[in-house]
Amino acid sequence: VEEICNSVVDGNFEEVPRETVIKFKPPLYRQRYQFVKNLVEQHEPKKVADLGCGDTSLLRLLKVNPCIEFLVGVDINEDKLRWRGDTLAPLMGDYLKPRDLNLTITLYHGSVVERDSRLLGFDLITCIELIEHLDSGDLARFPEVVFGYLSPSMIVISTPNSEFNPLFPSVTLRDSDHKFEWTRMEFQTWALYVANRYDYSVEFTGVGEPPAGAENVGYCTQIGIFRKNGGKAMESCVSEQHDQHVYKAVFTTSYPSLQQERFFKLVLVNEVSQQVESLRVSHLPRQKKQDGEWDDTPKDSQASSPCFGPVFTEVEKAKIENSPKPFCVGDKFFVPLQRLLAYPKLNRLCANEEMMRSGIADSIPLSSDGSAVVADLRDYSDEQF
């Protein structure tokens, strides 16, 4: 079995024996991932693919990013994908506090030198410690597939810098599966050629600072960031392409998000209930407890007591103040939807009153004209405290 891709764990192992000589902090593989993560934060790509994703560690790191909507991993080691796929599935907290945007994560089994149309139109494709595992034939085909066919807006390629190797004890190649390791010159020559050919611009950097006194060898890992000239991939041509499904989908998962009605309603109803409840409680006249046992804490302790809850800016405060106030009719307590909309958390969820109304109407009692939420002023639970 030809081993094209390297993985994080292995990357990790790879550095272990050399720790005695050069120790990276944080470990080099983490620095590489952090580098990609920073790049994602900076450019906010929607669709990201990691070629040679190995045990999917990078994907796991990236999935928390709110801007990503499609995350794809490709590797030729199917077992590993299957095995680690589960860890990419949504967690319980993802259901309780859904993301803003949809997120679909898919893992494909396949080789990076094969064309699969499902990877077209991406904003970012990363190839971390990948190319050095390609033999010369595959390396020759690689640019044509990734740059020419997939043609994403941005490509990140990292590979070992062989100039750094003399700092390691007795090493020719850093991994037995590496087909080559390039000097900065070799990498940059290749990169510039490819960039030029497929109309990309490239910028070089790296991670893993050389130790003091050896600055001239450059970063331990060299990185090329390729940006497509003329900006975004032309989405129109994506649809014209014939569907070409070569890769085998091994795992796919969708995250709950506020874009899905069910979860939007869930979050909205919860937020509204919470806000109404907090307004209701503050509306209740504070019950004076006559019992000595219960109220004997000295009053001055209030000063040191914590005070929390949402903190509003002056603008937000004014907005809340100026909105219609909650009111009581008999033992019913009314909170106008306009009032609720003034709270930043709810405002973020709903653009207008109508949106809020339709979102909560199934679950929360509304006044007859639908302009306010109705609750019982006194609740059975008040007595419990």
Place this chain on the structure above:
Amino acid sequence: MSGRARARARGIAHSSFRATEVGRTQDSSLPTSVDLSNSEATSSSGFMGTSRISTNHKYGISSCDAGSTFMERGVKNKQDFMDLDISTREKLAHVRDCKTGSSGIPVKLVTNLFNLDFPQDWQLYQYHVTYLPDLASRRLRIALLYSHSKLSDKAKAFDGAMLFLSQKLEEKVTELSSETQRGETVKMTITLKRELPSSSPICIQVFNIIFRKILKKLSMYQIGRNFYNPSEPMEIPQHKLSLWPGFAISVSYFESKLLFGADVSYKVLRNETVLEFMTALCHRTGLSCFTQTCEKQLIGLIVLTRYNNRTYRIDDIDWSVRPTHTFQKRDGTEITYVDYYKQQYDIIISDLNQPILVSLLKKKRNDDSGAWLAHLIPELCFLTGLTEQATSDFQLMKAVAEKTRLTPLGRQQRLARLVDNLQRNTNARFELETWGLHFGSQISLTGRVVPSEKILMQDHICQPVSAADWSKDIRTCKSLSAQSLNTWLILCSDRTEYVANSFLNCLRKVGDSMGFNVDYPKIIKVQENPAAFVRAVQHHVDPDVQLVMCILPSNQKTYYDSIKKYLTLDCPVPSQCVLARTLNKQGMMMSIATKIAMQMTCKLGGELWAVEIPLKSLMVVGIDVCKDALSKDVMVVGCVASVNPGITRWFSRCILQRTTTDVADCLKVFMTGALNKWYKYNHDLPARIIVYRAGVGDGQLKTLIEYEVPQLLISVAESSSNASLRLSVIVVRKKCMPRFFTEMNRTVQNPPLGTIVDSEATRHKWYDFYLISQVAGRGTVSPTYYNVIYDDNSLKPDHMQRLTFKLCHLYYNWPGLISVPAPCQYAHKLTFLVAQSIHKEPSLELANFLFYL
């Protein structure tokens, strides 16, 4: 809630909640990054029926040695198997050949159990794998084995050392070699250890693992041992709850074969972060006692951190730390909490004033570095499970029950859908097929409906229209016996005086028709606070007072607790607490008064009704165990024994113990007392004793057999000079996997009351049966499971079953059948009162009264 109201709530809960199982994540540590592809972590999680509000089912889980058995993380699982390994039936000569009863009308029942078909000669092969050079990383061991082509197309389960295959390798010892990414060559030696038949316990564990894997393939989310469907949540916004529908599944060896069982289960999740909870609490309590109340409410709770899906127990709250403060990371660098969560998880903490929760982490294996503290941000922690307070919140539980209640038909449809999915999903089917398994048909079996019982009143024998509730049938009948109530007190506030008076009139009226004479009490007016109530009780109760009734102005627990404490410990007098609000219910006064009059009769030592007991000298005993609400390491053991042949009078003791093994010791103390009492009343000892033991956790069967039964035998032997006294011990469980439905008119329904199942769904090694003795109004009934672990009474199985059914009629707090024998329910009530309110052994002066009702 007053004791009365609370009891009422549970009375209703009996019929409506039993049908649903509500998840509770306490103690459950969620499987986090699972690095074992086949043997997924199955952490213990306490799932309990809500009807068992207090009974704590699970204790004494010992931490097990890492790696001692396959799947060492499946603690709970392992304990189940421990129980199943015990064989009790072979020692019981009279049931060795046949443990089935005979009386009653046969009834055809459908179950939630399914056949698992596999070839006759199916075997599991257990191999041991060693590595040369030895690899410490389990992950690497697994990765190397899995990637080897020799095993790639085989069904396998591997935990790093033990390998299970359904197909035998050609050689007994197979040598493979593989190369790590570093280029090191590793030799793997796979040695055949055992060939396991499908009925072996290890094999059953492997089956369970296979099915977990399969359910995951159906996009279900595993929590504890159950699987849920998070994409179809149901909401209860007013209580900030989400419910996930799902299944509890298990593969187990039943009477004659291996069966797959599935039951609908709901996971209750809370849509509330700790911060939201704190803010709401702060609003309610005001600042003065906020920190105190907050600590009281939160400490000990399990929270789920949303960024990494881990669960933590809150051990402390550090009010002096804010998210803007820094802490030291493991690598020694300082970072603020705000920055840390931003960097690590892309989470922005919005409230910078919140305190920090502290959780004490368990020591890691082979790590002597001592305790490790985790600091958690309230905003990022979700509350999990239902708190004690929530489970006793009637409104909340009602809302949950309404959402989760499923008719037998609904349940059957859900099961059908699951089975359909299992059979259709190609991944699932493929997995089953590679193991050589086939998912078979749903099991049907024949149960029996035993004859209904007559209720014996003082001068009347009544055949109830429905055994579920005979309150109407006995309305005009006199109780068997009732003490006259002459000297008693009513405590009420100014506000409730009027309602107290009208209630008193009602009480006298209904008492009259029941044969319970109620004289006018001394009415004492007190201020509306718990301390004033207790002071009034202290001041007015003298030795002549027969009973104290308190009309409580609110359901603040302090009222109830402080009154009960004083009147069971310091000055033992039966007491009756009634919530003023209960008495305000229009049009309900008569029925409320009837219920309270019945309770008061019992508390004074009266007897309400009886059923015919064919055995003339039989003592029945109920034992229940639960944890004390205040000090969780204290076990409350409640024991109740009948002291007359009619089984209408009861002796009770409640003993607090530090460890579970001590339970056996209290039994001896109790049994001696009970037998003395019996002797005093009957001038002889009982010929037979039957003990119903509830509150048995998974994996405790062995302890019961090795410690408790001998202790009971010793105490019996010591008390009686002649050895004729015979003993039976029956374990009672309200929670069990099987469900039974009857098929009628093309729909499925709950089986009739008195349905007994003693075949197929039972265990071969045990003398056991299922009995349906309670009604589930709109839901699905769950049968109660009885396991006779010791029996030298040698009653025929039929008689044992019918006697058990008779005993379900004798709980005086409910004029109808209940799900367990009355002594169990009395013991439960007693432990509940002590564990929740009293926290000490009640005075023995009350031992002859049902003061705990």
